[in-house]
Structures are given as C-alpha cells and as structure tokens.
Amino acid sequence: MSSRWLLLGLLSTCAFADQPNPQRQQELLNMLKHDCGSCHGLPPKGGLGPSLMPEVLADKSDALLIDAIQNGRTGTAMPPWKNFLTVDETAWLIQQLRKR
Ligand code: HEC
Structure with missing residues (x-):
C-alpha cells in the first residue's frame, strides 16, 4: 500500500519535471509575443510566417x-531557436499555442 503511493508520487513528479518554472514560463510567453509575434502576428494568425492558431x-x-x-x-525566414529554447520549453x- 505505502509503496504504491510512493510510486504514484514519483510518477507525478516526473510528469511535471519538464514544465518550465513560473518565471521561465513568463519569459517564454514574452518571447512568443515579441520574437515569434513579429513574424507570426499577435495573436499569431499569420504574417510573414504561417498562422499558429489552435485550429x-x-x-x-x-x-x-x-x-x-x-x-x-x-x-x-524561420530561424532555429535551439540556442534559446530547450526541447521541453x-x-x-x-x-500554450494549442490551447489559446
Ligand atoms: C523572421 C521571421 C520568423 C520568426 C521570428 C519566427 N518565425 Fe516561425 N516561421 C517563419 C516562417 C516564414 C515559417 C514558414 C516556414 C516554411 O515555409 O516552412 C515559420 C514556420 C514556423 C512553424 C511551422 C509551422 C507549420 O505549420 O509548419 C512553427 C511551429 C513556428 N514557425 C513557430 C515559431 C515560434 C514559436 C517562433 C518564436 C520562438 C517563431 N516561429 C519565430 C518565420 C518566423
């Protein structure tokens, strides 16, 4: 019984481990507005880059x-972002884009 709860605890920790911390989430959302928005629009309905709207x-x-x-x-014109964003980020x- 108790080991089952321990396992559940470990699993849920792992499931959330790849979420950026709240401060980083804010930075990422700013980046989406300022960096991605310049080509994809704000909201990102498309511009130089294609629409990134949920539909x-x-x-x-x-x-x-x-x-x-x-x-x-x-x-x-789409540049690589791997120097600025991890795969998890x-x-x-x-x-976030999918649920806007
Ligand atoms: C300098 C302009 C520019 C910037 C800045 C930019 N993009 Fe793009 N993006 C493009 C263009 C142009 C394409 C279309 C590339 C193609 O024809 O395949 C694209 C394609 C994409 C695609 C693929 C869409 C699809 O339907 O295949 C995604 C996802 C994407 N961009 C996300 C982002 C994100 C997230 C950022 C910010 C971190 C960003 N872009 C910043 C111009 C830009």
Whole structure:
C-alpha cells in the first residue's frame, strides 16, 4: 500500500519535471509575443510566417512543430531557436499555442 503511493508520487513528479518554472514560463510567453509575434502576428494568425492558431495547429504533430522551432526551416525566414529554447520549453510553448 505505502509503496504504491510512493510510486504514484514519483510518477507525478516526473510528469511535471519538464514544465518550465513560473518565471521561465513568463519569459517564454514574452518571447512568443515579441520574437515569434513579429513574424507570426499577435495573436499569431499569420504574417510573414504561417498562422499558429489552435485550429491550424490541430492538424500538425508535436514532432513536426518542435522540429520547425528547434531547427528552423532552411531556405525560409524561420530561424532555429535551439540556442534559446530547450526541447521541453519548445513543447511547453506548443502546448500554450494549442490551447489559446
Ligand atoms: C523572421 C521571421 C520568423 C520568426 C521570428 C519566427 N518565425 Fe516561425 N516561421 C517563419 C516562417 C516564414 C515559417 C514558414 C516556414 C516554411 O515555409 O516552412 C515559420 C514556420 C514556423 C512553424 C511551422 C509551422 C507549420 O505549420 O509548419 C512553427 C511551429 C513556428 N514557425 C513557430 C515559431 C515560434 C514559436 C517562433 C518564436 C520562438 C517563431 N516561429 C519565430 C518565420 C518566423
């Protein structure tokens, strides 16, 4: 019985471990506004870059979107962000975009 609770505790700790801390979340949301917004719009309905609104992202996988953000798209204006964002942070940003 008690070991089951311990296991549950460990699992839930892991599930939240890749969430950025609240201060970093704020930084990431600012980045979305100021850096991504300059090309994707604010709200990100599209501009130089395509729309990042939930209804558009619904058809696209996390893997595809993470790759686009981490590595950029060669030959387009989309720059790579992997020097500024970890994969976990990128995944968190996509989660925010999906629920806006
Ligand atoms: C200098 C302009 C520019 C900036 C800044 C920029 N993007 Fe982009 N982004 C683009 C362009 C242009 C594309 C389309 C690339 C293509 O044709 O495949 C794109 C594509 C994407 C895609 C892929 C969308 C799809 O449907 O395949 C995602 C996701 C994305 N950007 C997210 C971001 C995020 C998040 C940021 C900020 C961290 C950001 N972009 C900043 C120009 C930009």
